Amino acid sequence: MESLQFIIELLGTFAFAISGIRSASSKNFDWFGGYVVGLATAIGGGTIRDVMLGQAPFWMTNSVYMVCTAFALLTFVMLKRQFTRLSKTWFLFDTLGLALFTIAGLQKTLIAGYPFWVAIIMGCMTGAAGGVLRDVLVNEVPLIFRKEIYAIACILGGLVYWVCTLVGVPVALTVIITFWAVVVVRILAVKYSISLPVLKDPDLWKK
Template sequence: MNEEINLSAVPYIIEFLGTFAFAISGIRHAAAKHFDWFGGYVCGIAVAIGGGTIRDVMLGVTPFWMTDPIYMVCTALALCVVIVFSKHMERLNNTWFVFDTLGLALFTISGIQKSHACGQPFWVAIIMGCITGSAGGVIRDVLLNNEPVIFRKEIYAMACLLGGITYWGLSEIDFPVEVTVMASFIVTCTIRFIAVKYHISLPHLK
């Protein structure tokens, strides 16, 4: 019984952690543009719920943040963390990038799990994972008047895709869900970290 409860809580925990990580990323980007606290919150919430909202609308279900106010509170908590620890965060190189990558991986997994739970085939679930993971970053960049990272720089959505394929492959051979989630998370993060470190990107159109 405890195991069933724990397993049923996994998607909720992943979505909460992804919301927090993406909110931190969005607020840090807003801080770099010298937004005020309200602007930072709006940017954080747009990043945190944007991809999941698009996913849920496409799946024909109520957007996840409309069923539980915890996601609004989570973003407010992220804003408080950035405000209180801003000086410490500034000493860390690429703090926003780390949180962005964590959010990318967590929301990719969340998108796959929710789509699969809605009865969608796995190829649709993987696409929904990519949308959940990457669309928030596009919304963030548009709000900040930047070119979306997903379209011009190091591998971003491809990390979601490969993480999603990893999730699907391990699910097909009946790996435990905890192992599947962790493996997908590691693959997505590792690919993103390596792509940025070595400036790996897809070929550009000419």
């Protein structure tokens, strides 16, 4: 379980780091700025989760996550033209990171002995908080507060993980099912413009 947790966190770190670096690139940040945004995106959600669980933040116990972010920056620099040509690159890596870190948050909370409803909240926080930090650093309205289905995908993924656990699905298969549940929900929501109702200023209703 711990080995699977480590692999998921490492993959999530790379995916979210690429997402953050791609956003920084769109704002013409330098390499250091890109690394900072990528790192904040990759470790932000997990840091908040670990602090709330009373544990040392995961990246403070193993430098591999810092190295992984540096590798993501190097990968982006070397393949920048390819990333730029693919207009959906940011969305792809953000979605992958969202799914992976949702699972990481779920598993780490359950390992710590907390009930499933807490695990779902921690999974959502682990998946979505890094994106909030990324958007703040590049001066964008956080995606979680816009119309797109984002945090809701994490919650649905948590519910899928819970159901799989109830019916006795093996952990490895549960991880795969949950991963694809989050990815598919996110893709369908964007493709078909599925969103939650928007809060409007009451004064606008009169116009």
